[in-house]
Amino acid sequence: MTYEIGKLLLESLLPAMARAEDQLARLDEIVRRSPAGEGFVERGHFFDAAASMWVAGELVHIEDLVLHDARMDVRAPTHELTIAHAILRSRRRIAGVEPSWAFSEAGLAALAGSAAIEPDRDFASPDPVGQVDLDSADERDDDPLAREFAHIDAVITRSQRVLEHLAEGVIPKPPERSLLAVGDLVIRDPDWDERERMAEWRNVLKATEEFPPVLSAALLFDAWETLEPLQRQHGLGGQLVAAHLRARGKVMSHLPTFHVGLKAVPRERRRAHGRTARLQAFLDAMSAAAEAGFKEIARLSHAREQMERKARGRRSSSSLPAAIELILSRPIVSAATVAKAAGVTPRGALNLIADLGIREATGRGRYRAWGVI
Template structure:
């Protein structure tokens, strides 16, 4: 029960930490309530992102590490088809530098096409706008026209299906090449110690950014490397949480040694937090089990305590289904716990939920 509870809470802590690392705000209670479909307020974009990471980590934790890290599975998850061009430049050779050698996405856009667009039929004649208003607004309108043309060139707007899947992607991103570079670096780290290999894999992911839309997956893949190498065989480590709690902040402007040392420190911080969380759950279970003393042999109160420990969030309906008792019996057992009852999370009088956060 303690192990299951630590694993489930670790997924929630990691999802919250990854949102925090990107500058977002995701209260842990709101995340767990959203995951259970019991939102007390409208979920924000950050909560939706954290919930997606929460689900992703649970799916990855249920699969074998070798299956998760296989090249075919990674390509399928990242949406990368085929194989990269063998003549492409190898991005892995730039890993030891102090700054990225590639250009920014906005610098890779062919500006020549925009110049051609300015002579098209949709181009606004700024000279004609002098008598109609501020020329600055005409320049903004012209920019919007060119932007719309650029988006039309990147997306298929000729069909309903294309309009539904409208996205803004950089055509020069080269996801396949970046992914191949990350695979090469991960292969080079196979002969290294487990923690160092996982740190190099995560550093390469943050450096190369193989996924344009799922950058947080690198933390889960690095944790899966630790599982595969036997350093964390029983759970998926919350590496992002360790990075969030520590003082180190990864930056591409740092040298490779500093980056890897900082990530190794984040691994240690994550392990220390996991141990402290396990101790916290053990203490909470001990306190609640004191209420079970001198109970009848068929009492379900001890099972309710284990349910509180193993699940981040418990409702009356969930407890009734798991313990195979009536909701009224669950309500009575909640009253029996008294002061040791976990905190109520919703603030409502009906459809309530309790949990050890």
């Protein structure tokens, strides 16, 4: 399966490109200078993870994601919540390393799974490691202890071979895993060649290196949606697009919340038959994400100023600063999360929340939550 870039209708794309470039650059500068920038970056991870699931057709409540991340679930986590949390952790990992790490061989292997990454070189092993026959004659012995010793001997033999090959400077290839392993047919298509599709997507990445950053990002996202390299990690595409904008220097202060912008674009445009229409939709999604960022950073800056004004004159050991940082870095907080972050009792956390005067989000007596909304 291939993805041809071909001829682009730049006359139709230029207005959306210029708008996206301008909006992203403005937001990047505002976040870099704002005292609420760190809180904006952390909140963006939560919002984009939930928006990624929404775009995929799944609903994850933001408060459930916050509590699951703090290991304070009020109920058993759902499958969708687990996926959203994996996206959240991936975004944090991408944002916490060098901008180009996500597209290195090690970065892609860590994010997508090493099985989906085709190594640049194949190291031939004259004596393949990992092919030690565990079903040897010893296993035919009825003595369970003998079978256990046979397994231990096989592991020792395999380890010795690995050490010998490494000493010779030869990296052996791992044994091929059967595509028809137990349970795989339920969750994987054996004819879906993830390595080939990922290699094709990386070719698109190389081919768009000289393109403007936002156009390159739109093409990469469209290629990801078309090729679908990973069967079970389709949401990784949006994260890699955001990492690409950061690696190209278009957005350096934070990892763009691309899926937040996609929520504002109708599905008919995102799934249009013509590629030009899809690229325009993706470019508009970048602008929409930046516009949502403008509102969010303004709201956080105002809330921070108000809360810091209330914290002035307090003693140096006050727990209010820790509570303020938590409130600014989470879309929603509960008394338990504030108590854990500030090192106070649940009753003390309620007192801190009352002192700061933040808005209550739930309005319920049994489960109460607050946030900068």
